[in-house]
Amino acid sequence: MRIALFITCFNDALFPDVGQAVVRVLRRLGHEVEFPAAQTCCGQMHFNSGYRDACIPLVDGFTAAFAGYDAIVTPSPSCAAMVRHHHATLAASDAATRAHPDLQDRVAAVTPRVYELTEFLVDVLGLTDVGASFPHTVAFHRTCHSVRLLGIGDRPERLLAAVDGLTLSPVPRADQCCGFGGTFAVKNADTSIAMGDDKVADILSTGAEVLTAADTSCLMHIGGLLSRSGSPMRVMHLAEILAGPGPEARR
Amino acid sequence: MTVPAEPVPPIHATTRRPLPTFRGTPPFPEAARTALADPQLRANLRRATTTIRDKRSRVVAEREDWEQLRLAGAAIKDEVLRDLPALLERLERAVVAAGGVVHWARDAADANAIVIEVARAHGTTEVVKVKSMTTQEIELNEALAIEGIDVWETDLAEMIVQLGHDLPSHILVPAIHRNRTEIRDIFRDEMGKVGRPAPADLTDDPKQLAEAARRHLREKFLRARVAVSGGNFAVAETGTIAVVESEGNGRMCLTLPDVLITVLGIEKLVPTWRDLEVFLQLLPRSATAERMNPYTSMWTGVTPGDGPQEFHLVLLDNGRTDVLSDQVGRQALRCIRCSACLNVCPVYERTGGRAYGSPYPGPIGAILTPQLRGIAHHPVDKQTASLPFASSLCGACFDACPVRIDIPEVLVHLRAQVVEHAARSHRIPTPEAGSMAAAGWVLQTARRLGRAERLASLGGRVVGRRGAIGRLPAPGWAGAWLRRRDLRTPARESFRAWWRRTGGRDDAR
Ligand code: SF4
Numbered sequence: 001m002r003i004a005l006f007i008t009c010f011n012d013a014l015f016p017d018v019g020q021a022v023v024r025v026l027r028r029l030g031h032e033v034e035f036p037a038a039q040t041c042c043g044q045m046h047f048n049s050g051y052r053d054a055c056i057p058l059v060d061g062f063t064a065a066f067a068g069y070d071a072i073v074t075p076s077p078s079c080a081a082m083v084r085h086h087h088a089t090l091a092a093s094d095a096a097t098r099a100h101p102d103l104q105d106r107v108a109a110v111t112p113r114v115y116e117l118t119e120f121l122v123d124v125l126g127l128t129d130v131g132a133s134f135p136h137t138v139a140f141h142r143t144c145h146s147v148r149l150l151g152i153g154d155r156p157e158r159l160l161a162a163v164d165g166l167t168l169s170p171v172p173r174a175d176q177c178c179g180f181g182g183t184f185a186v187k188n189a190d191t192s193i194a195m196g197d198d199k200v201a202d203i204l205s206t207g208a209e210v211l212t213a214a215d216t217s218c219l220m221h222i223g224g225l226l227s228r229s230g231s232p233m234r235v236m237h238l239a240e241i242l243a244g245p246g247p248e249a250r251r
Numbered sequence: 252m253t254v255p256a257e258p259v260p261p262i263h264a265t266t267r268r269p270l271p272t273f274r275g276t277p278p279f280p281e282a283a284r285t286a287l288a289d290p291q292l293r294a295n296l297r298r299a300t301t302t303i304r305d306k307r308s309r310v311v312a313e314r315e316d317w318e319q320l321r322l323a324g325a326a327i328k329d330e331v332l333r334d335l336p337a338l339l340e341r342l343e344r345a346v347v348a349a350g351g352v353v354h355w356a357r358d359a360a361d362a363n364a365i366v367i368e369v370a371r372a373h374g375t376t377e378v379v380k381v382k383s384m385t386t387q388e389i390e391l392n393e394a395l396a397i398e399g400i401d402v403w404e405t406d407l408a409e410m411i412v413q414l415g416h417d418l419p420s421h422i423l424v425p426a427i428h429r430n431r432t433e434i435r436d437i438f439r440d441e442m443g444k445v446g447r448p449a450p451a452d453l454t455d456d457p458k459q460l461a462e463a464a465r466r467h468l469r470e471k472f473l474r475a476r477v478a479v480s481g482g483n484f485a486v487a488e489t490g491t492i493a494v495v496e497s498e499g500n501g502r503m504c505l506t507l508p509d510v511l512i513t514v515l516g517i518e519k520l521v522p523t524w525r526d527l528e529v530f531l532q533l534l535p536r537s538a539t540a541e542r543m544n545p546y547t548s549m550w551t552g553v554t555p556g557d558g559p560q561e562f563h564l565v566l567l568d569n570g571r572t573d574v575l576s577d578q579v580g581r582q583a584l585r586c587i588r589c590s591a592c593l594n595v596c597p598v599y600e601r602t603g604g605r606a607y608g609s610p611y612p613g614p615i616g617a618i619l620t621p622q623l624r625g626i627a628h629h630p631v632d633k634q635t636a637s638l639p640f641a642s643s644l645c646g647a648c649f650d651a652c653p654v655r656i657d658i659p660e661v662l663v664h665l666r667a668q669v670v671e672h673a674a675r676s677h678r679i680p681t682p683e684a685g686s687m688a689a690a691g692w693v694l695q696t697a698r699r700l701g702r703a704e705r706l707a708s709l710g711g712r713v714v715g716r717r718g719a720i721g722r723l724p725a726p727g728w729a730g731a732w733l734r735r736r737d738l739r740t741p742a743r744e745s746f747r748a749w750w751r752r753t754g755g756r757d758d759a760r
Contacts, residue, residue, distance in 0.1 A: 016746035050666030054691035148646035181643025189731035224736030
């Protein structure tokens with residue numbers, strides 16, 4: 001199986017550790033990962049902000065970079081959702097102009113092979129125990145796009161539950177949005193922060209040592225609030241926990 | 252829904268006070284700031300939305316066929332939108348055959364003029380009103396006030412809003428922003444000025460409050476000769492109008508006066524009686540989290556010797572046919588005004604309804620108001636243009652909507668319309684459009700992106716400390732982020748640079 005990593009532009013520039021963690025997890029499970037160097041961005045920020053036209057070259061670039069792989073794995077549920085729900089429509093809207101030949105066919109070939117990390121681990125590899133250990137109490141934030149757009153359900157929790165030594169501490173009002181919302185975080189900063197403050201209070205009420213989620217964008221927002229308030233809580237992407245010390249560290 | 256300039260504010264004939272208005276509401280971010288700074292409002296909203304949310308999930312979970320009901324509801328409404336002209340004519344024929352009068356109103360001014368004419372013909376100086384969103388949309392109370400006709404809102408929460416010289420903040424519970432003590436104070440201070448006063452020893456006990464309201468309203472019901480209502484549904488095949496409510500105050504207005512005027516948005520149709528079955532299951536569970544609402548009133552034209560002997564139906568367009576012409580946006584016309592989307596919305600929970608600057612607040616307001624104001628066809632004012640951005644796109648509204656309106660999809664669609672209008676009316680791109688274009692250019696090739704990442708990393712190291720940028724006065728989006736949130740600096744080495752250097756092999760770095 002040829003596996004490509006779709007790191008996403010956001011993680012590429014800001015959270016390279018997350019990509020390295022994905023590579024480590026998959027390699028430990030016996031899979032080689034490739035990084036198609038031509039990849040850039042799925043177009044989500046432009047799409048959600050109303051700049052539809054700017055997305056089409058990005059969709060074009062995405063299909064070119066990832067053509068020919070059996071699985072394209074990404075540590076970002078919201079980017080996976082962008083590809084799954086909107087690339088086909090964007091390609092269709094471009095079809096009339098014929099600016100990007102065969103774009104619809106290329107999208108149709110690539111899109112079904114795009115998996116968010118936990119989908120790939122649980123559905124494709126059929127695993128919940130990835131052989132990690134992490135002896136800490138962890139609060140898990142269910143990001144809106146992972147649950148509502150992508151429908152990854154409890155896959156992350158199942159993966160976390162199988163991590164050796166890890167204690168999951170349930171977050172109250174878990175279905176509530178953290179207030180990140182892409183450009184919403186800056187265009188409606190006050191509302192975004194008010195939502196974030198409530199989320200932070202719910203997360204801190206768990207007494208967990210570590211906060212994790214399947215998407216770094218929400219973590220950057222919640223983490224930014226935590227860090228400003230001087231909280232010692234650590235913020236990690238799910239992949240970084242799953243990449244934690246392997247079987248050799250297990251008793 | 253055009254918003255013409257209004258030089259003189261309309262005055263309530265009895266109280267002599269100007270009627271409050273949504274006109275002049277600032278763009279959403281600014282209006283939200285006012286609401287966010289009000290701790291009492293935030294507490295009231297949080298309590299109310301949390302309670303109704305939990306109740307709704309419980310009663311919805313009771314129905315195994317909830318998803319099928321939603322699909323049926325959406326399909327019936329889509330059918331209505333497809334066959335609207337024929338169905339409207341069918342409705343008109345049925346209403347006329349049953350002794351009613353049908354009026355067609357292109358816009359708010361038309362509709363208000365029709366109501367005024369009917370009220371004048373009966374020489375009345377007051378009307379009682381059943382809770383209705385449509386009449387708020389057309390600002391009927393204001394139009395009647397200018398003619399010296401007083402409107403008495405008879406829905407309990409609407410009455411609280413009216414007595415408090417306030418604006419509604421929720422579709423179903425317009426006084427959701429008020430708690431019991433505030434309501435007690437409003438009753439005690441205001442009821443006496445417009446009718447039967449509240450008892451001097453009134454407490455905030457709900458029973459006592461309800462009793463005071465009942466006595467105050469009873470006087471108005473018995474006196475009024477003309478009533479105005481909206482309608483939840485209109486059955487095209489029989490000409491029957493349905494109003495669904497909890498209190499029975501609507502039923503009083505619909506049965507006691509001699510004349511009834513119903514203002515109905517043209518999208519409120521269902522083809523047949525059988526179709527009502529679906530909506531009478533969807534609506535109460537979504538709206539008040541009840542299995543069935545206490546009062547469902549239905550009437551067909553006039554019935555000699557029983558109820559109003561004169562019935563006028565005003566069919567209102569007011570931008571709806573424009574909405575219908577937008578393939579993505581038209582799903583907003585399926586809305587049955589249940590307010591489930593407001594109750595689950597995390598933005599609404601923090602800002603309340605008035606920040607949306609229209610009687611339609613929350614997620615549905617964010618997609619309906621801009622469309623009714625013509626966003627698909629022409630540039631709109633700043634407040635209207637800010638509405639599609641008043642969402643984190645969390646999707647809770649879509650999950651809750653009983654007629655499956657994909658609100659996030661419509662929000663993003665309307666954002667694109669805002670961006671297109673801006674591009675057309677600015678010869679030099681706005682700063683936002685400029686940065687989006689620059690980002691789009693950078694993201695087009697991996698080489699450009701790699702170079703930008705190296706630059707950003709350098710920049711980040713200049714302003715950041717220990718991998719984070721803290722409090723820093725900065726303009727624009729950066730400042731908005733940094734006011735309360737630290738920002739992670741771009742990594743020293745991007746993932747792609749690391750991969751190029753190590754081939755993905757150097758796990759330890
Ligand atoms: S959009 Fe849907 S959830 Fe919101 S009020 Fe309308 S019908 Fe109810």
